[in-house]
Amino acid sequence: MASRTKKPRARETGQSSNPQQEYPTTKFLSLAHEKAFPAMLSRSIISGRRVNLAPKYDALLVNKLAAMGWQNLVNLPQKVYPRLVSLFYLHFKHTNEEEEDYTVISYVKGKHIEFNIPTLAQILGVKQSENKIYFQTDAQMAQVVGDISKVYSTICIDKVTGSNLHAKHLKPHLRILHRFLLENVTPKAGHYDAVPTFNAYLLYCFEVEQSVDLSFIIMREMDLVSITRGKSLAFGALLTHILKHFKIKFLGEAESKVDSDISEYTLNRAGGGDVLLNSLNAPDAPMEDPEEHHQDAMPPPQPPAFWTDFMAMEQERYNQRLQWEQQMATQMAEFGNAQNSLIQLFGDFWMDNNHRHQELNTRIDHIEHRVDAIYQYYFPPPPPDSK
CATH class of the missing domain: 1.20.5 (Single alpha-helices involved in coiled-coils or other helix-helix interfaces)
Incomplete structure (x- = not known):
């Protein structure tokens, strides 16, 4: 009697090549996520920085953030959990970025993470705004404000364009705010001298007291991290707060501390607290660039x-x-x-x-x-x- 050959059983959807491993697991949604995890874990993390300034400097930063409804960003969590941050960005995706129900979706330790703009604003304790703006170039900014020269003339000492814009070109009282934005709102790795186009727009909004939606900006920045290969993982400390809201357990996770605070040392690096405060008291007066001096003036000691x-x-x-x-x-x-x-x-x-x-x-x-x-x-x- 002829023997029948037994057909191999088709693998069910969601199973890996290892028949003992089925997805999703408590770590990964799929085998592709598991394979991509080591590369994601190798990326550096931008933790964000807390603010630790004496009350006399509140006018430079804390009061401005409070007027915008962002004051809760001042006291970030003090711990970052690198593996959980990597898992969040590994599974990151979003929907409807140009619509009101713009939503971020992820997966961490077996739990689905999902939040939209109102939910994130509630988690962070910040105000919402109808001004949901995010862009990268001068051309895009021109579509928002029209004449971009008014943006640069408002925030700079003597520049009306964004060409080679650096912190030294900003009005002194805006330099510490610029540093805060690069640490906690539009995080960038490396040095903090260059002023990106969108950050120039944010500084302009602070100067003219025009609200912008912080939650929308954070979600767009997260999206930029997820699609940019090798980009540092942003909002390390902020994600600790978000994951805690979704009841993700931190027990047994490796942790690291946030970077050093924005302190008086940071003010001194930006030009000195007194110089920045004097600039705030007379924001429209032309001010001398700290690095440019009259020929008859005694140059300050330089290292x-x-x-x-x-x-x-x-x-x-x-x-x-x-x-x-x-x-x-x-x-x-x-x-x-x-x-x-x-x-x-x-x-x-x-x-x-x-x-x-x-x-x-x-x-x-x-x-x-x-x-x-x-x-x-x-x-x-x-x-x-x-x-």
């Missing part, structure tokens, strides 16, 4: 060029060391989780093997008793002698 270069190298080394430590902490946590998983598997194997061994002994005993009973039946012992 030697070799010292400036040395400090820049030291800062770069520190940043690289910090990034390496964060990556190592994440990898050690992953190694610990893998080790614990192997220990658990071995324990399960031992218990299963012990259980089978006990069952085997029971069956052997049963067979021995059965053999003895059969033997006794067919070969009964002789009757005792009667005397």
